[in-house]
Amino acid sequence: MAWSAESTDEELMLHYRDGDAGAFDVLYARHKGGVYRYLVRQCRNAAVAEELFQDVWMNLIRARAGYTVRARFTTYLYRLAHNRLIDHYRRNGHASVISLEQEDGEAVVDPPDEREPPQDEALDAKRQAERLLDLIGELPEPQREAFLLQQEGGMSVEEIAQATGVSRETAKSRLRYAMAKLRKGMQGWR
Amino acid sequence: MALNESHVGDTNGRAERDPRIARLYRDAAREEPPARLDAAILAAARREVGAGPRALASKLRRWHVPISIAAVVVVSASLVILMQEEEGKRDEAAAVQATRAPAEQPAAPPPLPTVAKEPMKRAPEDSLSARPIPRADREAAERSEFTARRRLDAAAPASPPAGDVATSAGKTSPQPFLAAPSAGMEERATHPTEDAVTAGRAASAPAASSEPRAALPRAEAPQSAGVAGALATKVIEQDRAPVWRDYEKEPPEKWLARIEELKVQGRGPEAQEMLTEFGRRFPEYPLPSSLR
Numbered sequence: 001m002a003w004s005a006e007s008t009d010e011e012l013m014l015h016y017r018d019g020d021a022g023a024f025d026v027l028y029a030r031h032k033g034g035v036y037r038y039l040v041r042q043c044r045n046a047a048v049a050e051e052l053f054q055d056v057w058m059n060l061i062r063a064r065a066g067y068t069v070r071a072r073f074t075t076y077l078y079r080l081a082h083n084r085l086i087d088h089y090r091r092n093g094h095a096s097v098i099s100l101e102q103e104d105g106e107a108v109v110d111p112p113d114e115r116e117p118p119q120d121e122a123l124d125a126k127r128q129a130e131r132l133l134d135l136i137g138e139l140p141e142p143q144r145e146a147f148l149l150q151q152e153g154g155m156s157v158e159e160i161a162q163a164t165g166v167s168r169e170t171a172k173s174r175l176r177y178a179m180a181k182l183r184k185g186m187q188g189w190r
Numbered sequence: 191m192a193l194n195e196s197h198v199g200d201t202n203g204r205a206e207r208d209p210r211i212a213r214l215y216r217d218a219a220r221e222e223p224p225a226r227l228d229a230a231i232l233a234a235a236r237r238e239v240g241a242g243p244r245a246l247a248s249k250l251r252r253w254h255v256p257i258s259i260a261a262v263v264v265v266s267a268s269l270v271i272l273m274q275e276e277e278g279k280r281d282e283a284a285a286v287q288a289t290r291a292p293a294e295q296p297a298a299p300p301p302l303p304t305v306a307k308e309p310m311k312r313a314p315e316d317s318l319s320a321r322p323i324p325r326a327d328r329e330a331a332e333r334s335e336f337t338a339r340r341r342l343d344a345a346a347p348a349s350p351p352a353g354d355v356a357t358s359a360g361k362t363s364p365q366p367f368l369a370a371p372s373a374g375m376e377e378r379a380t381h382p383t384e385d386a387v388t389a390g391r392a393a394s395a396p397a398a399s400s401e402p403r404a405a406l407p408r409a410e411a412p413q414s415a416g417v418a419g420a421l422a423t424k425v426i427e428q429d430r431a432p433v434w435r436d437y438e439k440e441p442p443e444k445w446l447a448r449i450e451e452l453k454v455q456g457r458g459p460e461a462q463e464m465l466t467e468f469g470r471r472f473p474e475y476p477l478p479s480s481l482r
Contacts, residue, residue: 016239024235028228036223053223057231061238129218132211150206151215157206175206182211 009073017064028057031074034152035081041136041148042085052088056081071162074153079163082145128186135185143178146171434464442472449481 003015003023009030015023035056039049059080070076136144142164149160161171433452437445445468452461465481 016235019239021236021239024239025232028232028235032228032231033222037219037221040221041219050223050227054227054231058234061231061235064238125214125217128214132214133218136215151212151219172206179206179208179211183208186211186214 010069013064013067013073014069017067024061027073031077032057035077038078038081038145038148038152039085042141042145043088044137048088052081052084056084059084072155072159074155075159075162078149078153078155079165082164132182132186135182138185139178139181143174143181146174147178147182150175433460434467437464442468442475445472446478446481453481 003012003020003026005026007015007023007026009027012023012027016027036049036053039052039056040046043049043052056077060077067076136147139147145164146160149155149163153159153163155163157172157175158168160175161168164171166174434445434448437448445464449461449464449468452458452464468475469477
């Protein structure tokens with residue numbers, strides 16, 4: 001059966017597994033931006049993010065022959081990205097590995113907002129976006145990862161838990177922490 | 191203080207989602223991978239599909255079920271054919287056994303392949319006819335045998351039934367040709383059935399032409415197998431006993447006349463040989479006093 005632009009990610013990946021390179025083109029176009037932004041925000045280095053990005057997709061390509069549908073393709077893809085990121089952290093002695101692997105039990109300390117909220121209600125969206133991206137960058141890495149997986153991968157709490165290899169409650173907790181900090185940081189910026 | 195769920199938000203999932211944050215993030219995050227990365231990854235994806243064992247494995251996976259079904263069909267057909275061949279060989283072996291048993295020819299292995307070619311379904315009881323005797327020859331032989339039998343029956347009503355001719359002949363006269371073949375006969379023994387058929391044709395043709403009653407009743411056809419067997423035995427013997435060969439289909443009176451003639455000619459051994467054969471063929475025919 002042929003695929004179309006409306007085919008699901010899983011159908012496209014199965015077609016690619018069976019030798020249809022065109023299906024991969026569609027799949028790549030759908031997810032390249034999300035995976036790239038996930039990696040850029042997590043490692044905060046564009047060059048490293050590009051390297052990791054390429055590795056993630058190459059791993060997917062190499063693993064295509066054994067692909068079977070056991071979960072949403074997005075969960076599978078972002079798990080590859082998550083694992084590649086962990087490998088990168090470990091190889092470079094990144095301190096974030098510890099924070100990624102430990103369970104969350106941190107105290108909520110509101111991030112200090114040293115910037116003045118805009119006085120003008122017509123403050124352009126650009127400054128709001130910059131403020132939000134700054135806040136995201138200040139999140140602890142597990143929370144930032146949960147937020148990015150939700151926003152870029154469109155994943156549910158359960159899927160975030162699967163992709164990151166933690167329990168559902170842990171994923172849920174991380175996501176709530178992240179969202180609470182972002183809300184608080186954006187207060188008055190509307 | 192640790193933040194518990196009640197601090198984060200409500201229990202309906204709104205704590206994990208914020209439409210305003212999501213909208214702001216979508217507006218803010220617009221980075222895309224560089225085009226060179228796109229090209230490299232897409233090219234690698236095409237290379238991976240285009241060649242290598244994975245592509246072959248993928249094709250094999252696609253054809254796995256049809257190939258399996260075809261293999262099962264081929265193996266099954268081969269087994270059926272083999273079983274049929276085995277069954278045919280078994281039947282042929284049984285036919286060979288049946289051929290050898292009544293003829294009592296343990297020292298004649300070469301004829302076996304010739305016999306094995308005979309389709310046993312046609313005439314399994316026709317053990318001596320390794321090759322099919324032409325219908326005209328067979329009927330001529332049957333006619334002459336029948337004529338002789340009727341004449342015998344007329345002369346001696348207590349003689350055994352015609353169907354027993356082959357059996358009784360086989361039992362009462364061991365075949366010297368098979369028991370002690372001469373040098374010349376050994377060569378012929380490699381194709382005895384062929385010789386028998388050829389000789390049978392030669393012997394039966396004049397008999398058929400000399401007999402006025404060409405048409406036989408259909409009811410007598412079942413005797414053909416035994417008659418043909420006896421004919422073949424006699425034909426083989428004719429090569430060995432030419433003295434009475436020309437009298438094989440003659441009535442007993444002619445046999446006695448010929449024996450008398452041989453005695454008059456001083457050919458005692460030949461007369462005795464023909465007399466012996468006469469006694470075997472016509473055991474109940476009264477001999478004249480000159481020959482007793």
